Amino acid sequence: xxxxxxxxxxxxxxxxxxxxxxxxxxxxxxxxxxxxxxxxxxxxxxxxxxxxxxxxxxxxxxxxxxxxxxxxxxxxxxxxxxxxxxxxxxxxxxxxxxxxxxxxxxxxxxxxxxxxxxxxxxxxxxxxxxxxxxxxxxxxxxxxxxxxxxxxxxxxxxxxxxxx
Amino acid sequence: xxxxxxxxxxxxxxxxxxxxxxxxxxxxxxxxxxxxxxxxxxxxxxxxxxxxxxxxxxxxxxxxxxxxxxxxxxxxxxxxxxxxxxxxxxxxxxxxxxxxxxxxxxxxxxxxxxxxxxxxxxxxxxxxxxxxxxxxxxxxxxxxxxxxxxxxxxxxxxxxxxxx
Numbered sequence: 001x002x003x004x005x006x007x008x009x010x011x012x013x014x015x016x017x018x019x020x021x022x023x024x025x026x027x028x029x030x031x032x033x034x035x036x037x038x039x040x041x042x043x044x045x046x047x048x049x050x051x052x053x054x055x056x057x058x059x060x061x062x063x064x065x066x067x068x069x070x071x072x073x074x075x076x077x078x079x080x081x082x083x084x085x086x087x088x089x090x091x092x093x094x095x096x097x098x099x100x101x102x103x104x105x106x107x108x109x110x111x112x113x114x115x116x117x118x119x120x121x122x123x124x125x126x127x128x129x130x131x132x133x134x135x136x137x138x139x140x141x142x143x144x145x146x147x148x149x150x151x152x153x154x155x156x157x158x159x160x161x162x163x164x
Numbered sequence: 165x166x167x168x169x170x171x172x173x174x175x176x177x178x179x180x181x182x183x184x185x186x187x188x189x190x191x192x193x194x195x196x197x198x199x200x201x202x203x204x205x206x207x208x209x210x211x212x213x214x215x216x217x218x219x220x221x222x223x224x225x226x227x228x229x230x231x232x233x234x235x236x237x238x239x240x241x242x243x244x245x246x247x248x249x250x251x252x253x254x255x256x257x258x259x260x261x262x263x264x265x266x267x268x269x270x271x272x273x274x275x276x277x278x279x280x281x282x283x284x285x286x287x288x289x290x291x292x293x294x295x296x297x298x299x300x301x302x303x304x305x306x307x308x309x310x311x312x313x314x315x316x317x318x319x320x321x322x323x324x325x326x327x328x
Contacts, residue, residue: 023236030234070194070281072187073309074318114304116280117234138302138320140278145237154238156302156320 002093004100007051007063012041014060015053019044022083026147028122029081050104054084054093061088064097066104069114078110078161082125094125098132106161115157119144126155133159166257168264171215171227176205178224179217183208186247190311192286193245214268218248218257225252228261230268233278242274242325246289258289262296270325279321283308290319297323 007015019040026033031040044065045051054062062084069079080101084093105113115134118126126136138156146152171179183204190197195207208229209215218226226248233243244265248257269277279298282290290300302320310316 026237030236030238032236032239035236072194072196072199073190073311074194074281074307075196076309077304077307112305112307114307117238137304140241140301140320140322141276141324143238143241143276143278143322145240147237156304158304158307160305 002054002056002061002096004052004054004097007045007053011053011060011063015044015051015063016040018060018063018083018085021086025086028119028125030117030144050108052097052100052104054097061085061091062093062097064101066101066108068110069116076109076111078105078108078113079116080105080113081115089124094128095131098128102132102161110161112158112160112162115155117143118155118157119146120153120155121146121149126157129157135159166218166220166225166260168216168218168261171209171217175217175224175227179208179215179227180204182224182227182247182249185250189250192283192289194281194308214272216261216264216268218261225249225255226257226261228265230265230272232274233280240273240275242269242272242277243280244269244277245279253288258292259295262292266296266325274325276322276324276326279319281307282319282321283310284317284319285310285313290321293321299323 016037023029023031024033049065049067051065053060064082066080068075069077134157136155137158140154142151143154180201187193187195188197213229213231215229217224228246230244232239233241298321300319301322304318306315307318308316
């Protein structure tokens with residue numbers, strides 16, 4: 001049984017393991033593949049950020065963050081980012097975290113959700129977010145340098161949180 | 165004669181005056197209108213950021229920043245933000261800074277420029293960026309709460325820096 005809960009300091013090792021694995025692969029996130037543990041955890045636990053983990057049998061297989069994408073007159077738009085351990089993919093952990101995230105964003109009063117950077121070649125993610133109601137509202141031509149495919153497009157995805 | 169040059173510590177007062185004026189108006193930037201001087205200058209002079217001012221007769225009328233929009237495999241995309249003092253608008257200072265910015269971005273080796281947040285009601289800015297070759301590549305529905313017009317759309321604008 002998968003459980004999604006707020007992360008604590010005790011989750012740092014597990015989160016860093018997943019974060020490093022995902023970012024070092026260099027095929028989905030616009031971060032330096034050599035990003036340090038310190039910088040990674042500072043980013044994932046920023047003061048304006050809610051951090052969650054997905055665990056099963058006391059093992060953390062995924063993590064996500066939820067934060068305002070901007071502030072002031074745009075503070076009603078949320079942003080989120082998701083990571084799943086490579087050995088746990090295909091088990092609907094991303095989907096469970098995505099649904100949890102949209103519910104949390106609504107609970108916190110956000111009116112919309114925006115993903116700023118979904119690499120177009122990450123088709124399983126694009127399809128998953130579309131199933132969760134996120135729409136491609138923008139395409140950034142060649143904004144990501146994929147390690148095998150070269151410069152590929154990036155999608156901006158968005159959905160209202162008011163209409164269902 | 166307008167001169168655009170890198171900002172120094174001696175420009176902090178002038179930059180803060182412009183920044184505060186622009187952000188307090190609440191009609192163009194996704195920042196807290198009450199943002200403090202300290203936070204504003206920390207943002208405008210972030211370690212990954214090039215900061216410039218536009219001056220005429222030793223008076224600063226505008227300022228802009230240029231930085232990578234992301235890092236790692238997306239570090240080739242630049243981002244920029246521009247502010248002009250209210251009493252200096254209509255004098256082509258924004259246009260001069262925009263042209264300077266695109267040239268600087270090319271000089272620094274960026275392959276593209278992205279503006280993440282252009283409020284659709286800010287028509288003079290949208291038109292100016294279009295004249296400089298920026299295209300609307302995405303629309304964020306209702307992502308900005310305008311002080312008079314309510315929730316309005318926001319554009320993501322983008323251009324290659326390779327093709328001319």
